[in-house]
Amino acid sequence: MKIKQIIFPAFVFFFFVSTSIFAQTLVPGGTVSGVWTNAGSPYIVEGTITIADNDSLVIEPGVEVRFKPGSTSLRVFRGQKLIAIGTQDSMIHFTSDSANPAPGDWLHIYLNGNGYGSILKYCRVENSQNGVYCRAWVSGCQDGDNYSIIENCEFTNISNIGIWCEGDADTGSGCTIPRLGDCSPVIKGNKIFNNQKWGIYLAAWNGILANSFVGAEISNNVIFNNNSDGIRSFYDDPVFPKIFNNTIYGNGGYGIHFLNNPDTTYYTIENNIISSNNGGIYSENSTLPIIRYNDVWQNNNNDYFNFSPPQTDISVDPLFVDANSNDFSLNCLSECIDAGNPDSPYDPDGSIADIGAVWFDFSSIGCTTSNNSPICEGADLLLTADGGISYTWIGPNGFSSSDQNPVLSKVTADMAGDYSVTITTNDGCQAKFTNNVEVNPLPTAEIAGNYEFCAGSNTILSASGGTGYEWNTGDTTILITIGNAGEYSVTVTDDNGCMESATVMVESNPLPDAEISGGLSYCEGSLTMLTASGGTSFMWSTGETTASITAGNAGEYSVTVINDNGCMDSVTVMVESNPLPDAEISGELSFCEGSLTMLTASGGTSFMWNTGETTATITASSSGAYSVLVTDDNGCTNAATVMVETNPLPDAAISGTLSFCAGSNTELTAVGGTEYEWSTGENTASITASSAGDYSVTVTDVNGCTDSATEMVVSNPLPSVEISGTLTFCESSSTTLTASGGASFAWNTGEITATITVYVAGEYIVTVTDDNGCTDAESVSVTVNSLPVVTLMLPTDTFCLMESNIELMGGMPAGGTYSGPGVTNNVFEPSVAGVGTRTITYLFTDSNGCQNVDSQEITVVDCTSGISRIQDNISVLVFPNPSIGDFSVLFNGWTGRKQIQVFDARGRVVFSDSRETDRFEVSGLSSGIYFVQVSNGEYVDLKKIIVQ
Known part of the structure; x- marks a missing residue:
């Protein structure tokens, strides 16, 4: 038995609400195309609409399409396309526009001969005569084909057929060539239920020089609680469906019924659950289709009509999780798990297929495994598992263990491989998991380089064997340069994080003491002798290698002395020659x-x-x-x-602006020479004067002759700049800033007026210029206070007309004001609001004076008809709400046995109980939105709760 994932979406009930309270789009009869968006939803169809020739209609997720009662429909013909693709959380809704919708209110969605064009995914179709009428119509002398895709949709409350597939042909008057009508849509992952007749109906008809057939692929659909057959096919041309992995349950007719078909040998009925129908599989043909690997169980009459059970079929309780609540997932003990055709082409994970529409996911039983791989040789291997009551481990080298979390100490390379564990849960389910373990070898750490060096020098050590290195010196590079003797070690880390170390000893040798002796000066035309000492070999700057040399030129003479360890020292002397005097x-x-x-x-x-x-x-x-x-x-x-x-002497002068603004400066330029000496001490031709007063300069020409000049410089004061105005405001508002102190203004916003209006937070800077051309700047920081985040989630959205003095709560943050029909001083009076849908609004003002609102629709109903929802002195209280997963249900004035059911947001029952007491306790709910329904046969009430 292999672990599988659920490959088909779970079916849940959706409560459809228009995306806009006020927006709607009226669609009269005629042609349509383009895109229907949520902004225009709902779309009210007032007649029969047809997609325009060679065009398409695209419908976005969440759109609601309402058909006026009568002969209204949506039609698609050859060359046209309907693309209606919703999502699991935002389905597209096709329904009646009647105030009291009922089966048969409108006709259908008609897809005729549109090839591979039309796609319906995540759509809900209800209250029509037929849900989707898929037809391949051979008209005139043309072939007809229909390969539409219908996936993950819901078809319910339909008066005739959920999905009708038909191959049809006309008389073909005037045609001389054979024609073919092929109706072979993909019908996959749909939910077809609570319809007044058939779930899926397949039919094919012939004409003159025309044949038709239906080769639909019908897989992974849940077809239940329809009044007639789950799937029916018949008539005089072939119907060749492939019926795989469907769950057909509780239908008023047969699970699968095929009749009057000339040849059923091309049928394939495989991996289906057919249970609790009025009958199982009914064949009125002498030739049987391919029937194999189905679970046909406890149908009211016979499981098989007119033929014996196939050898590969089984007849066992499929063990649905909760068929009464429409949950057709398989229990972990179901014999349908891994019981399908081993060669099934619809097996997504390569293992044996399950029987039925909803595959079992072993991850749902809550078992998990893990390990600390990859690890290095010599480390401990930690294997962990949970979710069960017993564990059986096996692995390489004959390893086995019944411990939940076995530990293998100091692993070696041959202990790598797959470690499998079989986990048994407390309800007897078993799941097998395989963990791959990698054991990486340790790196080979080495240090290369010279292990001896001369004092005052250094040596380079090189590490190898990995990708990361850490020396005892703190270095983390491959190469390090060292200048001290001692022990050096490195820890080498490879790509797998495994580590090994190496160590070497480095020694330092002393230097020799180099000296030069001899005469260091001589007269021009004579020589001197120089002698080196302190080592065993010598290298002079002249190229000579003897201890003594003869110097015949003035200059520096240097020698490098080398001792027995190869260490070197150098010395230099200056030899002088007495030249003739240099006059x-x-x-x-x-x-x-x-x-x-x-x-x-x-x-x-x-x-x-x-x-x-x-x-x-x-x-x-x-x-x-x-x-x-x-x-x-x-x-x-x-x-x-x-x-x-x-x-001759130069002619000195000073040019430039002789006034400037305070805090600024002016440039003065001297002319008349090549060098300048200012009274400020500067010696450039131009200087910057930043204070008022006399400025003088001495000018020197190329000949070194000088002259002087003096000028008076004046400093003008800067303008006094101010910005006034309110510096904080609320989001979506504005404020006004006004600058003063000058004659012209330039803001960092680009505006040049004294007053500006700002809408966003930030720093605002203005530069002001006075009549002297002097400028100064000022800045302020403007803050925009965010609107408070306001939410309204009333504890319930349904009220009885006779209720009174209902104190409203659920607005966040607390302390705001409620308003709306029937609301006074935060108290709601349903009788004042009246029966119908009303909007409650919550207004909150924060400490900055900023306001925001949120609204919620509520419904006031007249609870005096039918089973009373609530009366005077009769109530039900759910608290705390919101909660963290635990809450109490308290009945006041109720008699008899009380029934309580808790639904999650997907319509699944997560809690159910029935007892005589006036108090129920519910616990263990995960975060989300839930609905609590209570009743006692006389009264009924519905509450919404929030788990945080």
Whole structure:
């Protein structure tokens, strides 16, 4: 037995409510196309409507289509398409527009010869003569085909047939070629129930030079409580349906009835549950279809008519979860589980198919398993399971255990593989789960590199064997650089998270002590000897490798000394050669008109100028050639000559704006030279003046001659900017901000008026400019207070007309005001509101003065007719509401035995009880919305509760 998921949606009852209280769309008879949306729902069809030629009608989820009573219908012909695709939570509703809807109020949805075009999914069709009339009509000399898709829909309260599939042909007057009508829709996952005649009806008719057949695929439908046959087929052309995995239950006729068909050998009736009908499978044909792997059980008359039970069929109680509540899911002990055709093409998970429409899901019994895989060698394997009363584990190497959560210590690689557990629950159900366990090997950690280095140097260690590394130094890279001796270890982690370590010892060797001895200076044209010491080998900067070398040039001489450990040290000396003196004359070789210049000779210890002077420095006051003879300490001499010139003075001036705004500045520019010295200490041509006062500059030209200029700079004050206005307002409102203090305004919103209106929160900045062109800015932060989140959920939405003084509650947050018909001071009077649907509105104002509302529809009914819902001094109280899953039901004034049923939002009964007491306790409900119905044969009441 394998675990399966439920592949078909559970069937639930939906209460359809128009998506809008006031919106509706009137659709007169004629052609239609386009998209019907929730905004236009409900659509009131007043006549027969037909989709336009070569066009389509798309209906959105949640749309309600109401047909006026009479001959109203929706028709689709060849080349037209109806696309009505709802969702499980938002079905499309086709129904009567009558105030008192009844079966047969309107005709049907007519799909005729539209090939693969039309699709109906998650639709509810009710109160019609036929639900969907699927037809392949051979008209004229054309073939007809219909491959519509009808899935996950509901067909109920229909006066004739839920789904009618028909292949038909006309006389074919004037046609000379054979024609074919093929009606083979997909009918899957539907719920067809409580109809006055048949659930599904298949028929085929022939004509002149025309044949038709019905090859519908009918699978995973629940067909129950219809007054006649669940599925019927008949007449003179072939009907070849494939009837798989349906549940056909409690119908007033036969479960499947086929008659007058010329050849039924192409039928396939497989994996169906046919139970509690007036009859099982009835064949009026001499040739039987393929009937196999069905459960045909306890039909009122015979299970099989005119033939013997097939060998592969079974006859057992299918053990539905609750057929009386229309829950046709299989109990875990049902013999229909995994009892279908082993080769069934409708088996979605590859295992043996279940019999019936709703597959059993073993996950629903609440068993789970898990493990801590993948793990590394040497770790402990933890296997866990829950949800049962006994557990049987098996695994690699002959492992077995009856522990719920076995532990395998220090696993090895050969312990990897599949570990299976069979869990037995307290009701005898068994589920088998398989857990795959991966055991990953440990990485091989290694450290490579030089394990010795010289003092003051370092070495690089490289780790390998994984993808993540953590050294005892704190580094997490593959490579680390170390400069200290000692022990180094690394923990290596691979892609699987497994870890291993490696360690090495690193040593540090001392450096040699390098020295150079010998004469470090000589006269030009001679030599000196240099000798290195401190090691065993030598490398000079000259390329020589001997301990001693001869230096014949001035400059640096360096040597690298290497000891026995290969460690190195270097030393450098400067060797000087005494050259001839380098005679030079320094000083300004030009001077400004009316000034002097100083000339200084260098390069020796004594000097002789052509002016006759013998000092190092002389004063030149005229242009011309000046020369000097220099002698050094060694008695060497050399001469130098320069030419001196006289230059004119520059013309200094200051340009620029001589006023600026306070807090700003102005730029002043000096002209007339190439260098500038301002009174501010700056030496650029242009400066920025940020304060008022005198500014002067000394200008120097390319010749070093100077001139000066001075200007007065004035500072204007900034405008005084203010923003006034209310800085907070409620969402969907606005506020006004006004700026002052200048002549023009520029907001960060782009507006240039003094006053602006703002609608959103944020920072608002205005820049104000005065008559002097000076600007200043101011900003304010505007806050938008959100509207309070208001919800209204009254404890009940139905009230009796005679009830009075009902204090309203359910509005959140508390402290608001209720209003609506019959509401005064938060108290509701049904008699004032009157019978019918009314709207209660809840208004709440928060501490910021912001308001919001929510509304809820309630219904006032006259409970005095039929079984009384409530009378004076007779009531039922459900509390607390909302609750956290536990609540009490208290009857006041009720007599006799009380019946209580609790429905979830999908219409399923989650609690039911009957007793004489006046108080019931209900507990253990999960969060959601529920409806509590109470009755005693004399009174009935319905309450809505909320579990948080």
